[in-house]
Amino acid sequence: MTVPRGKFITFEGIDGAGKSTHIGYCADLIAGRGIELVSSREPGGTPLGEKLRELVLHEPMHLETEALLVFASRREHIAQVIEPALARGAWVISDRFTDASFAYQGGGRGLDLIKIDTLANWVHPELWPDLTILFDVPLEVARARLDATRQLDKFEQEKADFFLAARNEYLRRAAQYPERFRVIDSTQTIDAIRLQLAGIVGRLT
Ligand SMILES: Nc1ncnc2c1ncn2[C@@H]1O[C@H](COP(=O)(O)OP(=O)(O)O)[C@@H](O)[C@H]1O
Numbered sequence: 001m002t003v004p005r006g007k008f009i010t011f012e013g014i015d016g017a018g019k020s021t022h023i024g025y026c027a028d029l030i031a032g033r034g035i036e037l038v039s040s041r042e043p044g045g046t047p048l049g050e051k052l053r054e055l056v057l058h059e060p061m062h063l064e065t066e067a068l069l070v071f072a073s074r075r076e077h078i079a080q081v082i083e084p085a086l087a088r089g090a091w092v093i094s095d096r097f098t099d100a101s102f103a104y105q106g107g108g109r110g111l112d113l114i115k116i117d118t119l120a121n122w123v124h125p126e127l128w129p130d131l132t133i134l135f136d137v138p139l140e141v142a143r144a145r146l147d148a149t150r151q152l153d154k155f156e157q158e159k160a161d162f163f164l165a166a167r168n169e170y171l172r173r174a175a176q177y178p179e180r181f182r183v184i185d186s187t188q189t190i191d192a193i194r195l196q197l198a199g200i201v202g203r204l205t
């Protein structure tokens with residue numbers, strides 16, 4: 001008997017938008033339905049990917065090196081984690097995927113989007129998320145949330161125009177692929193967002 005393929009769900013948004021706050025909640029919603037769930041992240045998700053994440057988040061490098069490293073991490077993640085899980089019918093949640101490369105390396109750093117498209121078509125010609133949840137907030141809100149909480153990595157220390165461009169690229173992609181994206185107004189309260197997420201994730205079968 002062939003097992004139905006699992007669903008692939010990605011979470012996106014600029015740093016401080018509130019993504020991490022809601023991933024565990026969505027994971028519980030899915031696992032509560034008795035579905036096997038794999039929760040992962042990018043860059044990272046595999047031992048090699050986590051090493052690449054350290055480099056990408058903390059070492060200064062050429063913007064194309066950065067793009068190549070996030071896709072190298074992704075290649076490993078797809079081969080070792082995402083594809084095997086989906087094939088056995090498990091659902092996969094990933095804290096970021098290729099839309100982040102468009103937003104950060106493309107929008108934020110200004111790397112030609114055609115190059116990112118080329119890498120995406122090379123690394124995962126067939127695989128795209130079934131659902132992408134984009135947490136959207138104005139920059140000032142994201143910045144205030146970040147400053148209140150943590151030690152900032154290389155990206156989080158970027159200036160406002162970097163995040164403005166990243167946010168715009170996320171919103172552009174959401175408009176381009178409306179059947180895949182759900183955009184959450186992340187200025188709402190955590191409870192209001194949860195209610196919305198329960199509807200979105202509950203409808204996915
Ligand atoms: N809807 C919200 N209202 C108020 N504070 C929030 C909301 N969502 C997240 N936060 C807070 O903002 C900070 C950053 O959230 P986090 O989920 O870590 O962001 P991200 O993963 O998108 O970078 C955390 O301290 C979190 O508690």
Ligand SMILES: Cc1cn([C@H]2C[C@H](O)[C@@H](COP(=O)(O)OP(=O)(O)O)O2)c(=O)[nH]c1=O
Binds near residue numbers: 042101
């Ligand atoms: C997946 C991916 C992430 N990134 C960046 C965006 C984030 O700033 C960073 C990962 O951080 P993030 O996932 O937000 O983790 P944390 O909440 O622990 O800070 O990597 C890229 O620049 N390109 C990519 O393709």
